Amino acid sequence: MKKRVAILISGGGSNMVSLVDAMQSGKIDAKPVLVLSNNADAGGIAKARDKGVATEVVDHRLYNGDRVAFEIALHNTITKYNPDILCLAGFMRVLTAGFIKKWEGKMLNIHPSLLPKYTGLHTHQRAIDASDSKAGCSVHIVTAKLDDGPLLRQAEVPILTGDTAETLAARVLIEEHKLYPAALEAFVDKY
Numbered sequence: 001m002k003k004r005v006a007i008l009i010s011g012g013g014s015n016m017v018s019l020v021d022a023m024q025s026g027k028i029d030a031k032p033v034l035v036l037s038n039n040a041d042a043g044g045i046a047k048a049r050d051k052g053v054a055t056e057v058v059d060h061r062l063y064n065g066d067r068v069a070f071e072i073a074l075h076n077t078i079t080k081y082n083p084d085i086l087c088l089a090g091f092m093r094v095l096t097a098g099f100i101k102k103w104e105g106k107m108l109n110i111h112p113s114l115l116p117k118y119t120g121l122h123t124h125q126r127a128i129d130a131s132d133s134k135a136g137c138s139v140h141i142v143t144a145k146l147d148d149g150p151l152l153r154q155a156e157v158p159i160l161t162g163d164t165a166e167t168l169a170a171r172v173l174i175e176e177h178k179l180y181p182a183a184l185e186a187f188v189d190k191y
């Protein structure tokens with residue numbers, strides 16, 4: 001039986017597209033059963049629909065800062081699709097330990113830095129400001145600590161003279177689109 005994968009996004013969803021394409025082409029032995037966004041305006045929702053993947057929006061703003069209520073709605077929506085694996089792909093909400101526990105060992109995330117360096121936001125600017133010679137991206141299993149958890153794969157890119165956060169982010173994103181499908185493929189194979 002193919003593993004069922006739900007992908008959580010907040011924005012453009014380019015990583016989501018790379019995952020869906022890898023599954024739909026048969027490169028990954030898994031099926032994308034849901035793309036869910038916390039943001040109704042996320043461009044990725046239309047992209048997922050175009051690819052024939054079910055979509056849902058659970059708008060965190062409706063819960064007025066009540067993270068637990070939001071996560072109950074999130075969990076109830078996700079479980080309707082019976083996924084085996086959750087992939088966070090540019091999902092910009094911090095999840096509580098209670099939610100993460102429900103998906104322990106089954107939830108992956110991609111982060112645009114060479115973890116453990118630069119958890120959180122503004123990773124590219126922070127790497128440039130620190131005069132690092134390289135940046136990159138990491139796929140890891142999600143644990144209760146933000147951008148922590150066992151690393152599955154990383155890819156490095158050089159930081160070039162004159163790089164801005166934008167030019168570096170664009171170069172890292174190209175690697176993200178290769179890294180995440182490769183990490184999911186290996187994860188599914190060992191599942």
Ligand code: GRF
Pocket residue numbers: 009010011012013014015016089090091110111112173176
């Ligand atoms: C990616 O850089 C991802 O690593 C970060 O947010 C960005 C999302 O891009 N967490 P996209 O929505 O996948 O295009």
